[in-house]
Amino acid sequence: VLLGIAKYFKDNDITPKYNLTFLFTTGEEYGMRGAQHFVDTHPNGTDDGEYNYIHWIGFDQLGFNLTGDGNKLQTEIKTQNESRPLIRAIANDTDYKNRTHNYYDFYVNYTHGAGCEDFVWKNNCPNTIQFAKERGWNGWHRAGNNYAEGDSLNNIDRNDVNVTFELAW
Numbered sequence: 001v002l003l004g005i006a007k008y009f010k011d012n013d014i015t016p017k018y019n020l021t022f023l024f025t026t027g028e029e030y031g032m033r034g035a036q037h038f039v040d041t042h043p044n045g046t047d048d049g050e051y052n053y054i055h056w057i058g059f060d061q062l063g064f065n066l067t068g069d070g071n072k073l074q075t076e077i078k079t080q081n082e083s084r085p086l087i088r089a090i091a092n093d094t095d096y097k098n099r100t101h102n103y104y105d106f107y108v109n110y111t112h113g114a115g116c117e118d119f120v121w122k123n124n125c126p127n128t129i130q131f132a133k134e135r136g137w138n139g140w141h142r143a144g145n146n147y148a149e150g151d152s153l154n155n156i157d158r159n160d161v162n163v164t165f166e167l168a169w
Helices: 001-009 032-040 086-094 158-168
Strands: 056-059 076-081 107-110 126-135
Touching: 001 158, 032 076, 076 158, 086 107, 086 158, 126 158
Parallel strands: 056 126, 076 107
Antiparallel strands: 076 126
């Protein structure tokens, strides 16, 4: 999803009003090390060498399906900023549940910072929005399984990728 947004900007020669940083981090399970390292080495502020974070939009565990028997994943948008009604309206306009064949539940959650990188960012940026797959996992690392053959690519749901991309865009 993140690469798709970056590609769309480039392909359509879009110059955003504000500087954008497309950031990939790792190490969530080990204390959000990647996100924390970036925040620690790029201090918040407006002086030279500092970042003035206005918004943070994160994508976590999207685009693949590891729903097990009897389980149903839920796509969530987590935020505490004042744009919740707007986010909910956009989400409703995309008709996410129907367009993903009611395979996933959908919810706009009013909290964030429960364990993903948004936990790091919420202390540095007042406007965080986290797109994530939650609930009903019966596989991946939450079950202790180690899918050495590439769990994401073996279980990709391209329709979900496309609908989620449109929702984020």
